[in-house]
Amino acid sequence: MALPIKDQLKYWGLTAAVFAVILWFLGDVLLPFVLGGAIAYFLDPVADRLERMGLSRALATAVITVVAILIFVIMALLVVPTLVNQTANLIETAPQLTRDFTDFLTTRFPSILEEGSTLRSSINSIGATIQERGGQVLEAALASVSSILNIILLFVIVPVVAVYLLLDWDRMVAAIDDMLPRDHAPTIRHLAREIDGTLASFIRGMGTVCLILGTYYAIALMLVGLNFGLVVGFIAGLVTFIPYLGALLGGALAIGLALFQFWGDWVSIGMVAGIFGLGQVVEGNVLTPKLVGSSVGLHPVWLILSLSVFGTLFGFIGMLVAVPVAAAIGVIARFAVDRYQQSLLYRGVDAGPTETPDKR
Incomplete structure (x- = not known):
């Protein structure tokens, strides 16, 4: 006999309250484990495909680990130092860029930026603020990453956790399935499959799209000769998961920098704009339909809200779990709405059997 609904x-x-309290107090401690779990979840389909090709789970995990180490070493030696240097140079150059922008507006629109005007003072203060705050953020980030504790957490614990979880992923899923309450197991499995489908489409698919576009933007902008092209490509790729924001933010930053660097060379400026135009065409017509799909069910506003709320409540660890939790809440909400529309509360006491829509 099942427990009454009130007791359930x-x-x-x-259970949900205990989980929230644990996340609140142990967020920093859980960070490497959450990152390791996310990496294992992301790579599980790769391991499954290698198993279908004839490899054992242990050998598939070993192959993925070796490839990941090679990629990490290449990035550590080639990409990360350049990215850090360009970010620092961009922060240092911000005041000069704002002064050049002010001079440009003053020369061509003298009535807009009169000496001592509020607009002129605001523009001049932007560069100094970016230099001051940006330098502080960069120094704090570098100091944090350089600490021994963070190095151990991020470069030792996270890979170890990811490898162990990837190796035992299927067994863990089976063990969790065995612990499901028997009365609700079919419903929970159905919801879990929908949540997994949503996450697979969004996180795996959109993560791949972000990586491809970020790499494309960075390489293309650097080939054109744009200063700070790697930083712009990294920023544009990082926020591509929010539709149009990556292109708007990266495009505005790239074209703004191109105007200062290539002023008068309209071919180079047009090439920078064309890079982002081509990126959007490829993303909208090839990458997103193929890798993400058209019915993920995560609205951009819902994503921004979840990132803001979880980031405010739980900090960085909250932002990491925001998208999976938002996907789960979305699936559960759609399930609840469906059940509500089949209930007497929605249909009324005198309603007949639920009609099945004509699919002809």
Whole structure:
């Protein structure tokens, strides 16, 4: 005999509250484990495909680990130092860029930026603020990453956790399935499959899109000769998961820098604009339809809200779990709406059997 619904809600509510409290107090401690779990989840389909090719799970995990180490070494030696240097140079150059922008507006629109005007003072203060705050953020980030504790957490614990979870992923899923309450197991499995499908489409698919576009933007802008092209490509690729924001933010930054660097060379400026135009065409017509799909069910506003709320409540660890939790809440909400529309509360006491829509 199943527990009454009131008791079930009490137990599940208590479980959710305990989970939230643990996340609140142990967010920093859980960070490497959350990152390791995310990496294992991301790579599990690769391991499954290698298994279908005839490799054992242990050998598939070993192959993925070796490839990941090679990629990490290449990035550590070639990409990361350049990215850090360009970011620091961009922060240092910000005041000069704003002064050049002010001179440009003053020369061509003298009535807009009169000496001592509020607009002129605001523009001049932007560069100094970016230099001051940006330098502080960069120094703090570098100091944090350089600490022994963070090095151990990020470069030792995270890979170890990811490898062990990837190796035992299928067994862990089977063990969790065995612990599901028998009365609700079919429903939970159905919801879990939908959540996994949403996450697979969004996180795996959109992560791949971000990586491809970020690499394309960075390489293309550097080939054109744009200063700080690697930083612009990294920023544009990083926020591509929010539709149009990556292209707008990266495009505005790249074209703005191109105007200062190539002023008068309209071919180079047009090439920078064309790079982002081509990137958007490829993303909208090839990458996103093929890798993400058209019905992920995560609205951009819902994503921004979840990132803001979880980031405010739980810090950086909250931002990491925001998208999976948002996907889960979305699937559960759609399931609840479907059940509500089949209930007497929606249909009324005198309603007949639920009609099945004509699919002809």
